[in-house]
Amino acid sequence: MNGNKPTLITQGPQVLEPMQQACVDLLTDALEEAMKGRISSVALVVCMDDGIATVMAGVNGGALNLGCDDLKHKIHAEMFEDGNVRKPKQPKSSILRMR
Numbered sequence: 453m454n455g456n457k458p459t460l461i462t463q464g465p466q467v468l469e470p471m472q473q474a475c476v477d478l479l480t481d482a483l484e485e486a487m488k489g490r491i492s493s494v495a496l497v498v499c500m501d502d503g504i505a506t507v508m509a510g511v512n513g514g515a516l517n518l519g520c521d522d523l524k525h526k527i528h529a530e531m532f533e534d535g536n537v538r539k540p541k542q543p544k545s546s547i548l549r550m551r
Contacts, residue, residue, distance in 0.1 A: 495520060 468476065485491050493510025508516060 482491065482494070486494070491510075493508070493512040493516050495508040495516050496506065498505050510516065
């Protein structure tokens with residue numbers, strides 16, 4: 453017996469929007485590199501329907517700060533063009549792989 457709890461009904465696997473899948477791909481690429489020991493510091497900003505979250509880990513604060521400055525520049529360049537909002541492009545992972 454279920455009591456007063458609602459019953460959840462699902463309809464198979466969730467289909468992600470293209471931009472959501474791009475986020476999954478980026479995080480997967482970063483996780484693979486981190487598991488190989490190639491990442492020593494990370495900063496993460498996530499945007500959700502109900503807000504944002506930020507978190508960081510690692511020891512190289514100077515490089516993280518420089519990376520954040522570079523990221524802010526990229527965000528501005530991708531989102532705005534001559535003061536107008538630009539149409540979003542399909543993002544691709546830009547995780548650098550050093551071999």
